[in-house]
Amino acid sequence: MQEIVNGTQATSIEGVVWRKSRSSNPSGNCVELARLPGGDIAVRxxxxxxxxxxxYTTAEITAFVQGARDGDFDSMLGEE
Structure with a gap:
């Protein structure tokens, strides 16, 4: 099995499906996520x-998504 660590070139991660938000814009200003075979999540x-x-681990992504839902990062967008 391929060892995948932070900084691995995203195109070298085989057998995953990259997904991005339906809210992403046409200019490509977004991130894409892929579930890795071991359960971790890759972000590019x-x-x-x-x-x-x-x-990131599933727990780390879960905490981030929950924080985003709760508005924890709104101040970074100038929206408090």
Whole structure:
């Protein structure tokens, strides 16, 4: 099995399906996520799909998504 760590070139991660939000815009300003065989989640910049992927555990992604739903990051957008 291929070892996938932070910084692995995203295009070298085989057998995954990259997904992006339906809310992404046509200029490609979004991130894409893929579930890895071991359960972790890879994240890449959609404008640089051959660039490095960041690897997160399911628990880390769950905490981030819940925080986004709760508005924890709204201040980063200038919306408090």
């Amino acid at each position: 910049n959609s404008r640089h799909p051959a660039g490095p992927a960041l690897i």
